[in-house]
Amino acid sequence: MGEKEVKKEGRTLMETSKAAYLTTIDSE
Secondary structure (H helix, E strand, O other): OOHHHHHHHHHHHHHHHHHHHHHHHHHH
């Protein structure tokens, strides 16, 4: 895996976790 791919993957994870975090807050 290239460095660019790793960064892209990390960014995707951040976006996903952020969305999940916001969804969790909304559901309360």
